[in-house]
Amino acid sequence: xxxxxxxxAQNLRDLRAICGNCSMRELCLPVGLDAQEVETLDALINxxxxxxxGEALYRTGDPFHALYAVRRGFLxxxxxxxxxxxxVTGFQMTGEILGMDAISTDHHACDALALEDTEVCEVPxxxxxxxxxxxxxxxxxxxxxxxxxxxxxxxxxxxxxxxRAEERLAAFLLNLGQRxxxxxxxxxxxxxxxxxxxxxxxxxxxxxxxxxxxxxFQEEGLIVVQGKAIELLQVEKLKALTSCR
Amino acid sequence: xxxxxxxxAQNLRDLRAICGNCSMRELCLPVGLDAQEVETLDALINxxxxxxxGEALYRTGDPFHALYAVRRGFLxxxxxxxxxxxxVTGFQMTGEILGMDAISTDHHACDALALEDTEVCEVPxxxxxxxxxxxxxxxxxxxxxxxxxxxxxxxxxxxxxxxRAEERLAAFLLNLGQRxxxxxxxxxxxxxxxxxxxxxxxxxxxxxxxxxxxxxFQEEGLIVVQGKAIELLQVEKLKALTSCR
DNA sequence: CGCACTTTTGAACAGAATCAAGTTTTGTGG
DNA sequence: CCACAAAACTTGATTCTGTTCAAAAGTGCG
Numbered sequence: 001x002x003x004x005x006x007x008x009a010q011n012l013r014d015l016r017a018i019c020g021n022c023s024m025r026e027l028c029l030p031v032g033l034d035a036q037e038v039e040t041l042d043a044l045i046n047x048x049x050x051x052x053x054g055e056a057l058y059r060t061g062d063p064f065h066a067l068y069a070v071r072r073g074f075l076x077x078x079x080x081x082x083x084x085x086x087x088v089t090g091f092q093m094t095g096e097i098l099g100m101d102a103i104s105t106d107h108h109a110c111d112a113l114a115l116e117d118t119e120v121c122e123v124p125x126x127x128x129x130x131x132x133x134x135x136x137x138x139x140x141x142x143x144x145x146x147x148x149x150x151x152x153x154x155x156x157x158x159x160x161x162x163x164r165a166e167e168r169l170a171a172f173l174l175n176l177g178q179r180x181x182x183x184x185x186x187x188x189x190x191x192x193x194x195x196x197x198x199x200x201x202x203x204x205x206x207x208x209x210x211x212x213x214x215x216x217f218q219e220e221g222l223i224v225v226q227g228k229a230i231e232l233l234q235v236e237k238l239k240a241l242t243s244c245r
Numbered sequence: 246x247x248x249x250x251x252x253x254a255q256n257l258r259d260l261r262a263i264c265g266n267c268s269m270r271e272l273c274l275p276v277g278l279d280a281q282e283v284e285t286l287d288a289l290i291n292x293x294x295x296x297x298x299g300e301a302l303y304r305t306g307d308p309f310h311a312l313y314a315v316r317r318g319f320l321x322x323x324x325x326x327x328x329x330x331x332x333v334t335g336f337q338m339t340g341e342i343l344g345m346d347a348i349s350t351d352h353h354a355c356d357a358l359a360l361e362d363t364e365v366c367e368v369p370x371x372x373x374x375x376x377x378x379x380x381x382x383x384x385x386x387x388x389x390x391x392x393x394x395x396x397x398x399x400x401x402x403x404x405x406x407x408x409r410a411e412e413r414l415a416a417f418l419l420n421l422g423q424r425x426x427x428x429x430x431x432x433x434x435x436x437x438x439x440x441x442x443x444x445x446x447x448x449x450x451x452x453x454x455x456x457x458x459x460x461x462f463q464e465e466g467l468i469v470v471q472g473k474a475i476e477l478l479q480v481e482k483l484k485a486l487t488s489c490r
Numbered sequence: 491c492g493c494a495c496t497t498t499t500g501a502a503c504a505g506a507a508t509c510a511a512g513t514t515t516t517g518t519g520g
Numbered sequence: 521c522c523a524c525a526a527a528a529c530t531t532g533a534t535t536c537t538g539t540t541c542a543a544a545a546g547t548g549c550g
Binding site: 140201 | 324326327328330331332334345346347348349350354355374375377378379381384385388389390391392393394395396398399400401402403405406407446447448449488
């Protein structure tokens with residue numbers, strides 16, 4: 001008889017962020033898992049890490065050993081150019097995964113920084129990769145997760161390469177709203193966790209342009225801005241902005 | 246005794262583009278492969294597809310069933326915005342992989358078009374994914390391949406988001422030269438396979454700006470341009486361009 | 491409560507887009 | 521293989537979007 005570690009609903013939720021809807025049965029019952037693998041599985045979902053606002057989860061060049069699923073909080077990832085210019089490559093919120101860029105070289109290819117107090121679930125990559133050999137459902141989901149990141153990046157390339165400042169910002173606000181909505185918060189009223197400068201870096205524009213464009217959206221009655229607080233008043237018109245022209 | 250399909254050096258090279266340096270032994274000898282798996286492996290590397298210049302390998306929305314490794318030729322991938330704007334997301338040459346963005350949704354997320362007569366090796370994804378369960382080396386390499394694509398996209402985001410036209414073009418020429426060099430051709434003299442408009446789309450600028458900037462590089466003695474023929478005269482100065490400012 | 495950081499807004503400027511015209515290259519069919 | 525039409529490229533003039541520089545106002549953290 002194999003040793004058995006009960007998996008709580010909470011743990012399972014974390015695991016699913018990375019592993020997808022592997023069923024309890026698939027994960028817990030002895031579908032070819034030996035004692036060591038069950039232990040591995042346990043380790044896979046039991047390591048947490050807390051970060052204070054401003055603290056780095058990892059830095060460019062750090063050796064890679066784990067992926068991270070955000071449990072709560074908010075982070076940004078960014079690459080730093082040799083001359084110091086910083087390009088934000090993404091903002092991550094609850095349920096999203098960080099670290100996938102590090103698999104290729106075994107070293108992190110960007111910095112990840114907590115924008116507010118944050119807790120992540122640390123998933124040792126060797127264990128995950130090994131386990132994915134045994135569990136086809138997990139493997140499949142993991143591949144989809146990697147692929148989804150590629151698609152996300154392509155969307156950002158489209159935005160950076162062929163949209164104007166106004167369109168980029170509209171797309172950004174709608175995307176944020178969508179993601180807050182997916183997590184059970186309001187789709188149209190939320191607080192930005194990042195500065196105008198970080199938004200600008202992400203969208204390929206200067207902080208002044210971000211500020212001006214937000215002000216213009218407000219004048220036109222599309223949104224209400226009050227510092228970090230944002231309310232989207234006319235979602236349809238914002239959507240039209242991202243596709244018109 | 247298992248049925249045995251000899252694997253030629255040529256086939257192995259194709260397979261390695263996707264699967265990495267799995268040894269002959271690992272691939273061909275019965276390391277847990279049953280008859281069906283050997284057949285699968287055979288299919289994995291034996292399907293070719295020829296494309297004429299201008300022909301599509303796949304289109305956005307096509308159902309996903311295979312990845313493609315370029316054997317010879319040159320392709321571009323691009324996403325089309327609702328209003329018709331086109332963003333080139335990459336140029337692929339011999340040995341490079343296409344189709345990884347499709348894994349996430351089982352449908353292709355971009356178009357892939359041959360820019361010259363091209364031959365690709367078609368790798369059925371179900372088979373590859375299944376086989377990756379059995380062969381840890383293959384699995385590892387495949388994950389690295391996916392991750393490398395993410396890193397590549399991030400590099401492009403940096404370029405699109407925080408470089409000026411001149412820097413982008415310099416980076417582009419150096420990158421192309423590097424890749425030709427990796428394939429045994431000259432690193433400093435090559436023919437562009439794509440139009441100024443396609444370069445512009447990739448780099449987030451208009452074709453006129455591409456043309457003007459190339460002309461300026463030539464005036465400054467950095468390169469020689471003659472239509473599609475490019476020669477890089479001062480690689481170091483071009484490199485300096487991409488990091489200065 | 492005060493200092494540092496962030497944000498807003500204005501004015502001048504610069505880089506790239508747009509519009510336009512002419513030239514070269516390429517591909518096709520005779 | 522040549523002629524011709526279409527596509528691709530170059531270059532100039534003008535316009536416009538977004539940057540830069542600057543200063544003041546707001547916000548929040550210790």
